[in-house]
Amino acid sequence: MSSPTDLLAEITTVGADGARGGYSRHVFDRSEHELREWFTGQAEKRGLQVTTDRNANVWAWWGEPAPDAVVTGSHLDSVPGGGAFDGPLGVACSLTAIDLLRAEGFEPSRPVAVSVFAEEEGSRFGVPCLGSRLLTGAIDPDVARDLRDPDGVTFAEAMRSSGLAPDHVGRDDESLGRIGQFVELHVEQGRGLVDLDRSVAVASSILAHGRWRFRFRGQGNHAGATLMDDRSDPMLPAAQLVSATRRAAFTRDGSRATVGRLVPTPGGTNVIASTVDVWLDARSEHGEHVGEIVGELTEVAQQIAVDEGCTVQVSEESYTPTVSFEAGFRDDLSGLLDAPTLPTGAGHDAGVLAATTPTAMLFVRNPTGISHAPDEFAEAGDCLDGTRALARTLRHLAA
The missing domain is CATH 3.40.630.10 (Zn peptidases)
Structure with missing residues (x-):
């Protein structure tokens, strides 16, 4: 055997x-x-x-x-x-x-x-x-x-x-x-x-666990020719969302929230991205906390996107209670x-x-x-x- x-x-x-x-x-x-x-x-x-x-x-x-x-x-x-x-x-x-x-x-x-x-x-x-x-x-x-x-x-x-x-x-x-x-x-x-x-x-x-995609849209442009004040860079609200994810989980007992995947497009070193996709994985011992985490982060994402002259679209990819x-x-x-x-x-x-x-x-x-x-x-x-x-x-x- x-x-x-x-x-x-x-x-x-x-x-x-x-x-x-x-x-x-x-x-x-x-x-x-x-x-x-x-x-x-x-x-x-x-x-x-x-x-x-x-x-x-x-x-x-x-x-x-x-x-x-x-x-x-x-x-x-x-x-x-x-x-x-x-x-x-x-x-x-x-x-x-x-x-x-x-x-x-x-x-x-x-x-x-x-x-x-x-x-x-x-x-x-x-x-x-x-x-x-x-x-x-x-x-x-x-x-x-x-x-x-x-x-x-x-x-x-x-x-x-x-x-x-x-x-x-x-x-x-x-x-x-x-x-x-x-x-x-x-x-x-x-x-x-x-x-x-x-x-x-x-x-x-x-x-309870699920996955959500946050798509930040800005204006793709040249990294050297575009002044800092003239940018709509979706990487900035994406980065802020990653930090906000940790805080949202820590404030709810028994919860976990993770960003394990972030994809900029077109993805060049000397290019300001036109879009950045951020995937959120949220889980909790208390099912209602998952919805609270996603709701809080959606509000945060919308505000930080506006602050950077960008937009954001949030879509649920899967959820299991x-x-x-x-x-x-x-x-x-x-x-x-x-x-x-x-x-x-x-x-x-x-x-x-x-x-x-x-x-x-x-x-x-x-x-x-x-x-x-x-x-x-x-x-x-x-x-x-x-x-x-x-x-x-x-x-x-x-x-």
Whole structure:
């Protein structure tokens, strides 16, 4: 039987980012295609039946696809320069959990499936958990088809280039109807398990979170020939917004607000930008605080834009309210595994599916506490604990 770290070792070169460090694996790019092929090969090696649904999510079935299946899995894409464990660990543990159950002679009485959801990070087309949002109908298909990557390629065009049919994306009741329960294993994105000195936990909730784009417009011009008093430079209100973001989060307990991406156009060193796009990520333990943060920053952005002779347009790219995993399911797994429960500030496909399906999550300890960066990590022993916990969960649900 392979260990999850054995499986992860097979993909260490796929999507390795020499410039940023870590991995850059984005939906429908070369590296993500390689990972899909790797997953398909691993599933077929185990005799699992592999299908791809109309929203580009991949399913590997132990048993014939049928309603009321027990589904596990995660995603294979990453943020730019992300770590090796965010997403792929859940997929690797799912495959090795099946290996473990088979080694024990277990035969499920319900179908079991491993899922790989598309564009979970939203790093190419901007909307996180896009595959699960489409599956559940949480995003309009026309909106999804028209999403564009930084090169202007639409989601529909990228799907076609990958041999898929974008005309059919959207809520998929047939696939949804097959999910009886969904359990996602994920490396912890924080230090909760380190502080508890435990290797595995069960998720209790996901913080409310969303993404907003602030587009500042000014007048592009020559950096040397334009006097300081004659400028409408959108970079100045953009910079002030970044500082205001930190203040807005600090004044609200349990909140986080981040600007991790800022794009000036045209982006020349000796050019005053004509537009600057600033992306805000806002999250909070108190759902109402997210709206308050965005409202406050919108007012600030409008005022500082006027002060610099610019304009600003604010648009919501995604929002997910607080997700509290179903208490009975959560407590059942916590008791079964003798595992603590922990909230998370990170979004997951399990949080999207929770609106339509009984869902739960397992976390594996991350000794660095760092995620979405190359220093993200999980010890081999803890990954094996995660496999054992997931196998025990699947046995419990599918017996």
